[in-house]
Amino acid sequence: MSEISVSVSASSRQQNSWRKRWWVPIRRQPSAIAGLLIVGAYLFLAVCAPFLATHDPVLQDFSVALQPPNGEHWLGTDSFGQDVYSRVLYGARLALWIGFASVSLGLLGGMSIGLIAGLVGGPIEWALMRLVDSILAFPEIILAMAFIAVLGLGVENLIYALGVSFVGPFARIVRSDVLQVKALPFIEAAQLMGVSSWRIILRHLLPNVMSSLLVQAGIRISTAILLASGLSFFGIGVVPPTPDWGLIIAEGRGFITMAPWISGFPGAALAILLIGLTLLGDGLRNALNPNSESR
Amino acid sequence: MIGARSTPREQVAIAQDLSSDELLHIDSLTLRRGKASVLDEVSLTLAKGRTLGLVGESGAGKSTLAMALIGLLMAPEVELSGSMLYQGQELVGLSDKRFAQLRGKKIGLIFQDATTSLDPCFTIGQQITEPLRRHLGLSRAEALERAVELLDSVGIPDARARLSAYPHQLSGGMQQRVMISIALACDPELLIADEPTSALDVTVQAQIMELILRRVRATGASAVIVLHDLALTAQVCDDVAVMYAGQIVETGPAHLVLEQALHPYTIGLRSCVVEFDSAELVPLPGTVPSLSELPKGCRFFSRCSYALPKCQEQRPKLEWREGRRVACWQLDVIHLKDASR
Amino acid sequence: MSIFQLLDIEKYYVVGRTATGEEKRLKALDGVRLEINEGDTVALVGESGSGKSTLVRLMLGLEQPSNGRLFFRQTELRQLDRQARQAFSREVSFIYQNARGSMNPRMRVGDILGEPMLLHRLCKESEVRPRVSALLEKVGLSEGMLDRFPSELSGGQVRRVAVARALASEPRVIIADECVAGLDVSVQAQLLNLLRTLCTEMGLTLVFITHDLGVASYLCQRTSVMYLGCIVEQGPTVELLTKPLHPYTRALTDSFPSFDRPLNAALKGEIPSPIHLPQGCRFSTRCPDVQEACRHKDPPLTLHPGDNRAVACLFPLRVEVGVT
Numbered sequence: 001m002s003e004i005s006v007s008v009s010a011s012s013r014q015q016n017s018w019r020k021r022w023w024v025p026i027r028r029q030p031s032a033i034a035g036l037l038i039v040g041a042y043l044f045l046a047v048c049a050p051f052l053a054t055h056d057p058v059l060q061d062f063s064v065a066l067q068p069p070n071g072e073h074w075l076g077t078d079s080f081g082q083d084v085y086s087r088v089l090y091g092a093r094l095a096l097w098i099g100f101a102s103v104s105l106g107l108l109g110g111m112s113i114g115l116i117a118g119l120v121g122g123p124i125e126w127a128l129m130r131l132v133d134s135i136l137a138f139p140e141i142i143l144a145m146a147f148i149a150v151l152g153l154g155v156e157n158l159i160y161a162l163g164v165s166f167v168g169p170f171a172r173i174v175r176s177d178v179l180q181v182k183a184l185p186f187i188e189a190a191q192l193m194g195v196s197s198w199r200i201i202l203r204h205l206l207p208n209v210m211s212s213l214l215v216q217a218g219i220r221i222s223t224a225i226l227l228a229s230g231l232s233f234f235g236i237g238v239v240p241p242t243p244d245w246g247l248i249i250a251e252g253r254g255f256i257t258m259a260p261w262i263s264g265f266p267g268a269a270l271a272i273l274l275i276g277l278t279l280l281g282d283g284l285r286n287a288l289n290p291n292s293e294s295r
Numbered sequence: 296m297i298g299a300r301s302t303p304r305e306q307v308a309i310a311q312d313l314s315s316d317e318l319l320h321i322d323s324l325t326l327r328r329g330k331a332s333v334l335d336e337v338s339l340t341l342a343k344g345r346t347l348g349l350v351g352e353s354g355a356g357k358s359t360l361a362m363a364l365i366g367l368l369m370a371p372e373v374e375l376s377g378s379m380l381y382q383g384q385e386l387v388g389l390s391d392k393r394f395a396q397l398r399g400k401k402i403g404l405i406f407q408d409a410t411t412s413l414d415p416c417f418t419i420g421q422q423i424t425e426p427l428r429r430h431l432g433l434s435r436a437e438a439l440e441r442a443v444e445l446l447d448s449v450g451i452p453d454a455r456a457r458l459s460a461y462p463h464q465l466s467g468g469m470q471q472r473v474m475i476s477i478a479l480a481c482d483p484e485l486l487i488a489d490e491p492t493s494a495l496d497v498t499v500q501a502q503i504m505e506l507i508l509r510r511v512r513a514t515g516a517s518a519v520i521v522l523h524d525l526a527l528t529a530q531v532c533d534d535v536a537v538m539y540a541g542q543i544v545e546t547g548p549a550h551l552v553l554e555q556a557l558h559p560y561t562i563g564l565r566s567c568v569v570e571f572d573s574a575e576l577v578p579l580p581g582t583v584p585s586l587s588e589l590p591k592g593c594r595f596f597s598r599c600s601y602a603l604p605k606c607q608e609q610r611p612k613l614e615w616r617e618g619r620r621v622a623c624w625q626l627d628v629i630h631l632k633d634a635s636r
Numbered sequence: 637m638s639i640f641q642l643l644d645i646e647k648y649y650v651v652g653r654t655a656t657g658e659e660k661r662l663k664a665l666d667g668v669r670l671e672i673n674e675g676d677t678v679a680l681v682g683e684s685g686s687g688k689s690t691l692v693r694l695m696l697g698l699e700q701p702s703n704g705r706l707f708f709r710q711t712e713l714r715q716l717d718r719q720a721r722q723a724f725s726r727e728v729s730f731i732y733q734n735a736r737g738s739m740n741p742r743m744r745v746g747d748i749l750g751e752p753m754l755l756h757r758l759c760k761e762s763e764v765r766p767r768v769s770a771l772l773e774k775v776g777l778s779e780g781m782l783d784r785f786p787s788e789l790s791g792g793q794v795r796r797v798a799v800a801r802a803l804a805s806e807p808r809v810i811i812a813d814e815c816v817a818g819l820d821v822s823v824q825a826q827l828l829n830l831l832r833t834l835c836t837e838m839g840l841t842l843v844f845i846t847h848d849l850g851v852a853s854y855l856c857q858r859t860s861v862m863y864l865g866c867i868v869e870q871g872p873t874v875e876l877l878t879k880p881l882h883p884y885t886r887a888l889t890d891s892f893p894s895f896d897r898p899l900n901a902a903l904k905g906e907i908p909s910p911i912h913l914p915q916g917c918r919f920s921t922r923c924p925d926v927q928e929a930c931r932h933k934d935p936p937l938t939l940h941p942g943d944n945r946a947v948a949c950l951f952p953l954r955v956e957v958g959v960t
Contacts, residue, residue, distance in 0.1 A: 184737060185732055185734055185737040185738045186737060186738050186739050186740045186741075188698065188738075189730070189732060189738040189739070190740075190751075192696060192698070192725060192730055193725055193729075193751070193752055193755065193805070194721070194722050194725030194726065194755060194756070195751070195755060203740075203743075204740050204743075207740075207742040207743075208740070208741065208742055211742075352820040352821065352822065353820055466906055466907075467684075468906055469906070496683035496684055496847065496907075497683065497847060497848075497849075497888065497891050497892060498683060498887055498888065498891045498901075498902070498903040499683075499906070500891065501890075501891035501893075501899055501900065501901040501902065501903075502901040502903070502904070504899060504901075505899060505901040523820075523821070524893055525821070525895075526893035526894050526895050527893035527899070529893075529895050530893055530894075530895075530898055530899040531899060550895075553895070554895055563822065564821060564822070567821040567822050567824070567825035568821060568850070569824075569825070569828065569848070569850030569851055569853070569854050570850050570853075570894065570895075571849065571850060571853045571874070571877050571878065571889075571894075572853070572874070573850065573853070573854055575829075576825040576828055576829055576854070577825070578822050578823075578825035578826040578829060579822040579825075582790070582792065582822075582823070583820070
C-alpha cells in the first residue's frame, strides 16, 4: 500500500520537475512562446485539415477558375478551379510531414554514423568522416536534386532525397558532440564505477548528446520545408496536383498580376511557418542552454 | 582606522586629526542588483599607507565592494547609492571616463586569476607599457625601460627578454607577478587586489603576498585586499573588515578582530579555520542566505546561536568595543560568555 | 592487510622530440614507493607538478605506469580479471576534484546515487530509494534532493552528493582529489567533519590528495609529501608538520599561513619543469640548505632511524628532542 503511494508521489514529483525544467525556461523566452504558438497553430490546422477544408484540394472545376477570395472559396481559386484555401491547408499538412519525416530519416542515419565514428575512433572514424565529407561537399539542394533524378518525383522520393542530404550535417554534429561528451569527467567516473560500456552509451552519453541534437533537428525542419517547396517550385519535387506550397506558388507564377492570391497565400503561409519554426528553435536553444544569459 | 585605542572619544579625536591622512572614506554604500541587496550601508575608512583586508564567504559582497571602488561594476541593473570619497573626490556616480583616468594611475587593480586577466594576444611588454604611456605620457623607449625596472622589482628573472614573451609562456606565479607590475606601473596610491593568490601554490602564494606588501610599503600606498584565508589576512593586513551578506559585521585591527573576535560570525569563521593542531572544527550551521530574501534586521540572524527576536527586526549598528567596531546586539552576553571560559 | 602497494612507479609522457630525434619526456612520476594498509588515512600533499594526481590515476587503473608495479590486495592491478576489476570498482571509490563535472547533468541525484547500488547488486530495486534516502541523510542532505539535478545544487551540496555516491557502493577505500578545495570555510568545515566521522565510524581507508596542510592534518594520520614526481618525506602527519625532516616540507609548513607566526616566503624561485628534471636531488635548485653533494646524487626515500618516518634527503634536518 505504501509502495503505491510512494510511486504516486514520486511520479507527481517527477511531473513537477519536468515542468520546472522544460516549461518554465521556455515560458521565459518570448520568442519561444511566439514560435510555439505559430507552430502549434499550424500543427492543429494540418492535423484537422480534412475537417477544416471546404473542398477537395485536388478537385478541378474550370468554371470557377481564377476567382478572387469570396464566400464560397475563402482564399479564391487557382487556374484549375481548385480551392486555394483547401490546398493551402493540405499544403501545411504535407509540408510538416515532409519536414518531420526527412529530418527524422537524416537524424537516424546521421546519428548512427556519428555515434560509431565518435565512439570507435581510429581508421573507422576516418573512413566514415571522409564519407560524410563527400556528402557534405554537395549543397543540400543539389544532392536532393540528384537523388530525385535517380529516384523520380513524388512525396516519398522527396523525403528520401532530403533525408539523405541531411545525414552529412547530422553525422558531423553527432560525432563532435560524442567526442566532447566522451571527454567529460562523468563518463570516466562511470567507467571507474564499473558501469558497462553499453550502459554508459545509453544512459550517460546519448542523453547528453540528444538535447542539443534535437534543437538542431528542429531547426533543420524549416530547412527541409524550404528545400521541399523549392524543389517542387522547380517542378522536381512533388507530382502535381499534390497540394504542395511550392508547387502552388509555381502554378500561380504566371498569374501573379491577375490573381496574386494563388501564389500569395501559400507564400505567406510558408513564410510564417518558417518564421515560427525559427523562433521556436532559437527560443528552445536559449531556454535549454544552461549557460545562456537570456534565461 | 588607525590602531587599538580603547575609548571612542580618543578615537574620534584621532580621526579628526587624521582626516587629512584619509585616503578613502566610504559612507553607507548600498548596492542593489535587481532584487538582490548586494551591499547594505557599508561604511569604512582607509588611511594612507594602511592595508585593509576584506574577508567573508560567498555572497559577502567583498569582491563587489572592491569592484565598486574601481568602477568596474556592471551597470545598468546596478543601483549604487551612498558615498565613496577618494581623497575628497566622490566616486559614486562618477562617469566612466573620469574613472578611467583614475584607474591605472591612482588606483591599481590585481585580479585573482592572472591567466584570464592578461590578454593572450599581446606581449608582456605591450601590456605593461600601455598604462605607462597612457597615464604618464612616457615615450615608447622610456616606457620600455620602466617596464624592465618594474619586472625586475617583482622578481622576474631575465626581465628584458621577457618583455617579448606572451602570457601563456609564463607560469602562474610569473603571470601574477606581471599583473602586479602592471598594477603598480604608475605608482598608484591605492592598490586593490581581489584574491591575488588563491589560484597559486602555497609556496608561491607566500612569495607573491610578500612581494605585494613590500612594494606597497615601499611606495607608501594603501591597499584593499580581498582574501578568504583568515590566517593570511591576519599576517598581511593592518586592518580587516569582516563582511556577511553585504554588511560589515566587524572591523578593526586585523590581529585583534580575527584572534579575539566579538561578533558571532567572526567567532564562527575563526573556529572553522583548519590549523595543524585543530582538535575539532565547529562549523557554522546552515548556509549563506540568498541575497534577495534577507531579514530586515541583522542578516546573520538565521545562523546565530545568540540570536534574539530583536535581532531579526532591528539592524545593529557598528559600535566601538575593545578597540574595534562591531555590529551586534548581544555583545555583552558574548563578552560575559568569553570571560567566564 | 595491504591494500595498495606501489613499487618504483614511474610515469612519463612523451611530449615531442628534440632536434636529434630523441623523445622529450615529461616525467610525472619518478620512482614512487608507497604502501597503504587497511584503515590507514593517508594524505598526498604537494604543489602543482608534484605528480599526486597522476599517482592516484595510476592507483585507480585509469592509466598504466610506464615502469614499476602496482598491487591492489597483493594482485597486480593490470592483471585483474573482469570479475576482480568489478570487485575493485566496488571497493575503491573515487571523489573527483570537479564534483559537479563528475556527475551526469541529465541524471537526478536519486538515480546518480542508486546507480552503484544497482550496478553491484547490493540490494533489490525496491530497496534502492530508502537506501538512497538514508545515504543522503548520512551526508547531511535532505530527501528533497533526490529529484534534483546536479546543476540545481550549490557547491557544497554537490560535493556532499559526490561523497554520498562514493559511499553508495559500500567501499573499503575512498580516494579523494582535493574534494574540499575552493569551498567557503564553513562549508569546508562541515565536509571535513563529515569525512572524519565517516572514516572513523566505518573504518575506511582514505587516500586524500590536498595542497592544504591543515586539511591533511585534520583528516589523515599519515602524510606523504611529493615534489616533482617523488615522495620526499613520509610519516605521521602531526610529527611531519611540526618537525619536518625534508627542507621542502619545512618550506611548505613555513609558507602555510598561521595566526601565530608572520608570513614567511621560505622558498624562492619556481618549480622546475618536469621535462628537464634537475641533476642530482630534484629539490637542489631551490633548497636553502643545498650542498655540493646534492647536485650529484638523487637521494632515495630512506627510513629515518628510530621512528616511522622516511625522508629523501642527503642532509635531512635535524630533529631536536624537546623542541617543537
